[in-house]
Amino acid sequence: MTPSAFRLTLPILFGYLPLGMAFGVLFATQLDYPWWIAPLMGVLVYAGAGQILAVSLLAAHAGLLEVFIAMFVLNARHLFYGLSLLGQFRGAGWRKLYLIFGLTDETYSLLTSRQRTQSREQELHTDFRITLLNQFYWVVGCAAGGFLGHSVTFNSTGIEFALIALFIVLTIEQYKALDETFPLWLGALAAGVAMAVLPAPHQLIGAIVIVSLVLLLQYRRHRDALARNRSGEETHG
Amino acid sequence: MVENLFQNYYLSSFIAVTVLATFATRIIPFVFFEHHTEHPVIKHLGRYLPAAVMALLAIVFLQRSATWSLPVVGLDALIPGALVVLVHLWRRNALLSIAAGTLPYMAIQQAGLF
Numbered sequence: 472m473t474p475s476a477f478r479l480t481l482p483i484l485f486g487y488l489p490l491g492m493a494f495g496v497l498f499a500t501q502l503d504y505p506w507w508i509a510p511l512m513g514v515l516v517y518a519g520a521g522q523i524l525a526v527s528l529l530a531a532h533a534g535l536l537e538v539f540i541a542m543f544v545l546n547a548r549h550l551f552y553g554l555s556l557l558g559q560f561r562g563a564g565w566r567k568l569y570l571i572f573g574l575t576d577e578t579y580s581l582l583t584s585r586q587r588t589q590s591r592e593q594e595l596h597t598d599f600r601i602t603l604l605n606q607f608y609w610v611v612g613c614a615a616g617g618f619l620g621h622s623v624t625f626n627s628t629g630i631e632f633a634l635i636a637l638f639i640v641l642t643i644e645q646y647k648a649l650d651e652t653f654p655l656w657l658g659a660l661a662a663g664v665a666m667a668v669l670p671a672p673h674q675l676i677g678a679i680v681i682v683s684l685v686l687l688l689q690y691r692r693h694r695d696a697l698a699r700n701r702s703g704e705e706t707h708g
Numbered sequence: 709m710v711e712n713l714f715q716n717y718y719l720s721s722f723i724a725v726t727v728l729a730t731f732a733t734r735i736i737p738f739v740f741f742e743h744h745t746e747h748p749v750i751k752h753l754g755r756y757l758p759a760a761v762m763a764l765l766a767i768v769f770l771q772r773s774a775t776w777s778l779p780v781v782g783l784d785a786l787i788p789g790a791l792v793v794l795v796h797l798w799r800r801n802a803l804l805s806i807a808a809g810t811l812p813y814m815a816i817q818q819a820g821l822f
Contacts, residue, residue, distance in 0.1 A: 482806045504719060515723060518730045525726055532718070535725045542729035548761075549730075553737030555757040558745040560738070567738075574734045576765060583758035629814035632788060635773055636809040638766035639792045640802050645759035654756040658763030665764075666771060674768055682760040683753070690752040 476600035479585060483577050484608045486634035490519055491612020492619075493631075497526050499620035504529075509617030513610040517573060521546055522613075545672065548679045552579045559583075559598075562591065566599045573602035577634060581605075584641040584648070657682055773813070788813035 491513060498509040512522050521542055528538050552574050559582070560567055581601055587594050646655055658678070665678035744750050766789075774785035792809035799805070 478803070481803055485806075485810070508719070508723075512723060512726070515727045516730050521726065521730050525722075529719070529722060535721055538722060538725050539729045542726050543733060546730050546733040549733040550737055551753075551757060551761070553734060554741065554750065555754040557737065557741055557750055558754060561745060571734050571738055572731060579758075580762055580765070584762065629817035630810065632773060632785070632810045632813040633806055635766065635769045635785075635789070636792045636806040637802075638762060638769060639789060639809070640796050640805050642759070642762040642766050643793065643796050644802075645762050649755075649759055651759075654759035655763040657756075658760035659767050661760070662764040662767035662771075666768065671772070675765075678764045678768065679761060682757065682764065686753055686756050686760070687749070690749050693752075694748070 476597050476604060479581055480601055480604045480608070482633050482637040482640075483581070483605050486577065486631055486637065487605065487608040488612040488615075489630045490634070491609045491614075492616035494519070494522050494526070495613045495616020495618070496620060497523065497616075498613075499617045501526050501530050506617040506620065507614070510610050510614035513606075513613035517606055517609060518542075518546055518575065519609075544676070547676050548576075549574055551679050551683055554683075555583065560595075563595045563599075566595060570595075570598060570602055573606055575605065577637065578602050578605050580638060580641045584644045586648075657685055661685070784816050785813065788816070 494513075495506075495509040498504070498512075499506050512525065516522055516525070524541060524545055525538075528541065533541075553571065556574070556579075560570055563570055578601065582598050585597075585601075642655060642658075646652065661678040661681035662674075664681060665674040669677045741750065770785055770789050771782075774780075774782040776782050788809040791812060792805050795808040796802070796805035
């Protein structure tokens, strides 16, 4: 049984609505621009941390080169997400560009963790719907926050924990699919090291760089061991 | 009027630059590695990177959502986090597990239980 795209994205709905609203409220209260710029950024930029950083850069009238560098560095972890999805997005045709555009932390998590059937075409279609739904939640959140601005009063404090809970659930699902604990320990350890030595804005990318380096080293060792075995077989044969 | 025009010009270039920088981080791997999808190192990364990234996202954001000062020492997020793990191992129903952590977390934050 494969759950529907909507059901899969429900946790993201609960995470993206309040986070998008937080961005919208921040945008409307800190800046003197029309409220609809907030959802417009949700449509065009679609990056949580990036958009929140954009508010402070806009407020400071930052130079455009500085804006480019800050945004690129902040979002550099996406580089690694793409690397692990090269094969999966193959043959996505017209949807591919949007699948790539919509690659947030949460969408990446869902797309790489969910169970897949043999039907590639259908799975890519589900990937597309998941990506679209997630961005829809985000844009609605940005619009609501920007429009309501100062008048937001309802108490949704803490609801953004849904995203953390989702990451925990997906970690368990990844473990069950792989049946190996090594990548989990690696991720946890890398997070620990990054949090110990790096300031908050660089912790995610720092941890992802550590993980990627260790995986590359591990690959090389694995490959060398295979090569040794093979040459060993040849001399014996 | 002039100031308004300048503001609009700045805002639109700002948004354009933000869009470019963000999209660049997402599309660069597909542009430069598209023809290497079958390469064993790409397959190795594709196999293990998602699990490791998921674990590190969970840990980093769990740490940030917690209060680390005494006497709480992170329990305000660690207890809801542990509930998610337990309920998920028990029923393996994603929505149920997420609710099992999020509702207590909200209650704790809003009531200032810790």
